[in-house]
Amino acid sequence: MRVVSLVPSLTEAVAVSSPGVLVGATDWCGHPAGLDVARVGGTKNPDVPAVLALRPDLVLANEEENRRPDLEALRAAGVEVLVTVVRELDDAWGELERLLVACGVRSRPRWLDEAEGAWSAVVPREPPVRGVVPIWRRPWMVLGRDTFAGDLLARLGVENVYAGHAERYPRIPLDELRVVGADVVVLPDEPYRFTADDGPEAFGVPAALVSGRHLTWYGPSLGEAVRVLSAGLRAAYGR
Incomplete structure (x- = not known):
């Protein structure tokens, strides 16, 4: 093979x-x-x-x-x-x-059993937080409806503000993103590499800088994703 x-x-x-x-x-x-x-x-x-x-x-x-x-x-x-x-x-x-x-x-494989077990044990945060998830800037693009990354965040207690958007990856003007009522902005490091100096300054709410691999890849990284993503979210909103 x-x-x-x-x-x-x-x-x-x-x-x-x-x-x-x-x-x-x-x-x-x-x-x-x-x-x-x-x-x-x-x-x-x-x-x-x-x-x-x-x-x-x-x-x-x-x-x-x-x-x-x-x-x-x-x-x-x-x-x-x-x-x-x-x-x-x-x-x-x-x-x-x-x-x-x-x-x-x-x-x-064992890694697949362990990853599935880790996610089946997740208890989502209550009450949930409203989040915006940019994946690009210049122009700003965010997660919309029906995405794998959006589903992972929902299981961790983050409600995607744009989950009901007609597009899966809509372009949203920054002015709208700033006033949409999000509690947190989730900034992955891929496909656009958001960093502490490139992204968070655009928003007036806490920013969670997270691993794009753990948010968007489906494979062995899923076994670590619960811990890695949860840590990034806790660092943003404090609990």
């Missing part, structure tokens, strides 16, 4: 579960540390000929991370492409099981 992953979180899932099958990954696939496989470009602009040159039996992709024309080009060349669809945490468990089986993993 030869597998190429075009999604960083899926790369990590396969690499720690069945390291010998992974032969290629994107330039953004930085976990686990020291991963030694061929690099095939970005998630949005993979080098399709480079992927084909690796003679993969399977390419792993995601409906959001990857572009349909690239996946269609791989299929047209005779390569099997598995596309994951994850809009909430419960989707992640099933999709991870599906792709690991497709990669030849014969038994459910």
